[in-house]
Amino acid sequence: MTALPIEPVPSPADDTERPRGPTWRLRRGINTGDRVYRAILTMLALALPLLLVTLVGQLLVSAWPSIRRFGFHFLWSSVWDPVAGVFGAAPMIFGTLVSSLLALVIAVPLALGVAIYLTEFAPKWLRAPVAFLVELLAAIPSVVYGLWGVFVLIPFLRGYVVPPLRAVLGWTPFVSGVFYGNSLLAGAIILAIMIVPYIAAVSREILLAVPATQREAALAMGATRWEAVWTTVVPYGRTGLMGAVILGLGRALGETMAVTMLIGNRHDIGLSVLQPAYTMAAAIANEFSEATTSLYLSALFEVGLLLFLVTVLVNAFARLLIWRVARGTAVGSRAL
Amino acid sequence: MNARRLRRRLVSGLMTSLVGLLSFLAVLALVLILAHLVAKGASSLDWSFFTKNPVPAGQAGGGVANAIVGTAIIVGVAALIGLPVGIGTGLYLAEYGSGRLGWTVRFLADVLNGTPSIVVGIFAWTWLVKPMGHFSALAGSVSLGVLMVPMIARTSEEMVRLVPHSLREAALALGYPRWRTSLRIVARTALAGIVTGCLVGVARIAGETAPLLFTALGNLNFSTSIGEPMQTLSLQIYAYATGPFEEWHRLAWAAALVLMGLVLLLALVARWAIRQRHGATR
Numbered sequence: 001m002t003a004l005p006i007e008p009v010p011s012p013a014d015d016t017e018r019p020r021g022p023t024w025r026l027r028r029g030i031n032t033g034d035r036v037y038r039a040i041l042t043m044l045a046l047a048l049p050l051l052l053v054t055l056v057g058q059l060l061v062s063a064w065p066s067i068r069r070f071g072f073h074f075l076w077s078s079v080w081d082p083v084a085g086v087f088g089a090a091p092m093i094f095g096t097l098v099s100s101l102l103a104l105v106i107a108v109p110l111a112l113g114v115a116i117y118l119t120e121f122a123p124k125w126l127r128a129p130v131a132f133l134v135e136l137l138a139a140i141p142s143v144v145y146g147l148w149g150v151f152v153l154i155p156f157l158r159g160y161v162v163p164p165l166r167a168v169l170g171w172t173p174f175v176s177g178v179f180y181g182n183s184l185l186a187g188a189i190i191l192a193i194m195i196v197p198y199i200a201a202v203s204r205e206i207l208l209a210v211p212a213t214q215r216e217a218a219l220a221m222g223a224t225r226w227e228a229v230w231t232t233v234v235p236y237g238r239t240g241l242m243g244a245v246i247l248g249l250g251r252a253l254g255e256t257m258a259v260t261m262l263i264g265n266r267h268d269i270g271l272s273v274l275q276p277a278y279t280m281a282a283a284i285a286n287e288f289s290e291a292t293t294s295l296y297l298s299a300l301f302e303v304g305l306l307l308f309l310v311t312v313l314v315n316a317f318a319r320l321l322i323w324r325v326a327r328g329t330a331v332g333s334r335a336l
Numbered sequence: 337m338n339a340r341r342l343r344r345r346l347v348s349g350l351m352t353s354l355v356g357l358l359s360f361l362a363v364l365a366l367v368l369i370l371a372h373l374v375a376k377g378a379s380s381l382d383w384s385f386f387t388k389n390p391v392p393a394g395q396a397g398g399g400v401a402n403a404i405v406g407t408a409i410i411v412g413v414a415a416l417i418g419l420p421v422g423i424g425t426g427l428y429l430a431e432y433g434s435g436r437l438g439w440t441v442r443f444l445a446d447v448l449n450g451t452p453s454i455v456v457g458i459f460a461w462t463w464l465v466k467p468m469g470h471f472s473a474l475a476g477s478v479s480l481g482v483l484m485v486p487m488i489a490r491t492s493e494e495m496v497r498l499v500p501h502s503l504r505e506a507a508l509a510l511g512y513p514r515w516r517t518s519l520r521i522v523a524r525t526a527l528a529g530i531v532t533g534c535l536v537g538v539a540r541i542a543g544e545t546a547p548l549l550f551t552a553l554g555n556l557n558f559s560t561s562i563g564e565p566m567q568t569l570s571l572q573i574y575a576y577a578t579g580p581f582e583e584w585h586r587l588a589w590a591a592a593l594v595l596m597g598l599v600l601l602l603a604l605v606a607r608w609a610i611r612q613r614h615g616a617t618r
Contacts, residue, residue, distance in 0.1 A: 033513050034513055037515030037518065037519075038515075041432065042432070042437070044425050045428035046437075047485065048425060049441065051482065052444055052448065055455070055459050062462060109358065110362055113359060114359045114362050116355045117358065118359065120355075121356065122359070130363060133362075133363045133366055134359070134363065139539065139543075139599050139600065140366075140596065141543025141544070141570055143570045144369070144373070144573065144596055146574070147592050148369050148373075150577055150578075151372075151376070151589075152372050193365050196362055200362065226349075226352060227347075230351070250450045253452070254452025256545075257546055261574070261578060281452055285454055285546060285549055307455060308451060308455045312447055315446070315449075315451070319443060
């Protein structure tokens with residue numbers, strides 16, 4: 001659907017002799033009001049591209065001292081010493097990536113399960129309410145997730161999850177060290193819960209867009225209901241589902257408050273999920289107001305710039321994948 | 337042959353139950369969080385919680401009156417900034433959005449929708465806090481307003497697009513100029529939907545914390561001046577939850593319950609309004 005190409009139809013008055021004023025304006029097709037209206041709307045619409053440009057420009061300018069000083073070393077070095085004025089962001093980049101990927105490992109099966117159940121198997125009366133409840137997870141403020149994580153999730157992990165995890169996987173480096181509570185594991189789990197609604201909502205729209213004939217053809221060939229879903233419907237929506245997952249990744253990478261409260265904020269690279277870690281967003285949240293030197297501040301701006309560029313790229317990629325399936329729709333952009 | 341058929345049926349049944357179970361787990365997460373909020377927060381909700389300001393650390397009592405008022409002011413000003421731009425962008429996308437600029441803006445809106453809010457926070461800090469030399473509620477409102485724009489733009493666009501073409505054509509056929517058709521016929525028909533989108537957008541930013549950390553900052557006292565630091569519920573929850581006192585934790589739960597109630601109320605009203613107009617569309 002695009003804007004109507006129809007202009008106001010010239011009135012019959014055009015052919016007859018009438019006062020010139022209004023007919024002249026009608027014949028022009030576009031009157032002054034239309035031009036003004038369009039100009040105003042265009043200006044408002046230009047706000048977003050302008051915002052993006054100034055945002056990137058501003059971050060780049062603010063981060064420039066740090067970029068010049070440390071170069072690419074900023075990405076590999078794990079020294080973060082405000083006193084000596086040496087900054088390397090490797091541990092937070094590592095923590096951001098690992099916590100988000102762990103969150104995806106947990107969230108993707110869950111969200112895909114929800115989407116498949118809601119489009120294929122759930123009784124009709126159950127679909128809308130369950131979809132609404134799952135989407136409500138996206139309405140819970142990040143800081144409330146953090147609060148819940150600190151006082152409910154971490155005690156639960158300490159009591160019921162970490163001991164069995166240790167018993168089974170304790171010999172690997174991934175589950176070693178003392179569990180203080182705030183850890184990569186806690187951060188990843190809260191992230192997983194937070195991104196499930198996004199992945200589920202987009203996946204659901206993608207699966208709904210799969211033509212019913214695909215399903216029916218598979219069933220007619222004698223497939224069971226699950227086989228019809230798994231061998232025809234899901235592969236048909238593959239691209240879009242991929243987009244949904246990557247969209248979830250984008251959300252996870254930039255999530256701030258809940259992760260800051262749960263991940264432990266330790267500037268170190270460790271393999272164990274029971275140990276504290278750090279993320280880029282958490283570093284900004286924690287240290288920005290304490291940054292005393294201009295180089296320190298600049299380093300934090302560089303972290304912000306990196307975070308922004310990465311999430312924009314990830315989101316753009318996800319959008320292109322989703323748009324290929326559900327062209328131009330605002331899937332997952334709706335707040336709920 | 338029969339054994340194989342049985343196995344396939346078994347797999348089908350098993351997987352069906354599995355996805356059902358996963359859906360149950362997702363809903364369970366929501367129920368658990370809401371239940372804990374009520375269980376730990378409800379008992380602290382009394383008159384003084386809503387009417388008193390925070391007391392110094394260690395003392396009992398006190399409330400979050402300043403945070404409630406602060407949330408209302410900051411979110412209100414943010415809406416004043418974000419809604420006109422967002423709705424205008426949405427109208428542009430629906431009316432003139434078929435060209436290259438339309439595609440670009442639509443794409444950017446979708447991409448910016450998922451950007452980390454904390455980055456917008458440091459952006460507002462550079463433009464408003466640093467030049468002014470002190471933290472202010474206004475800077476917080478600006479960052480929240482910026483966050484609203486992409487979301488509001490996309491929902492407004494969708495709502496305007498739902499208006500039947502025949503309405504527009506009828507108005508144009510009567511010789512109505514395009515701008516009046518757009519504003520008085522199309523936008524007016526879509527008004528309920530647009531308002532709903534705005535409600536949801538407001539609900540979403542009401543819980544934002546990260547962009548406020550370096551802009552509104554928080555304030556232990558009652559303040560209604562948007563040039564000064566101001567407290568919000570979300571900042572209060574963060575400060576209390578990460579603090580060492582049992583009393584603070586109690587207040588954090590209560591504040592979280594209030595914030596969640598506010599967000600849920602807006603979401604439910606929006607949901608109800610959409611149903612009234614469009615039936616169960618999704």
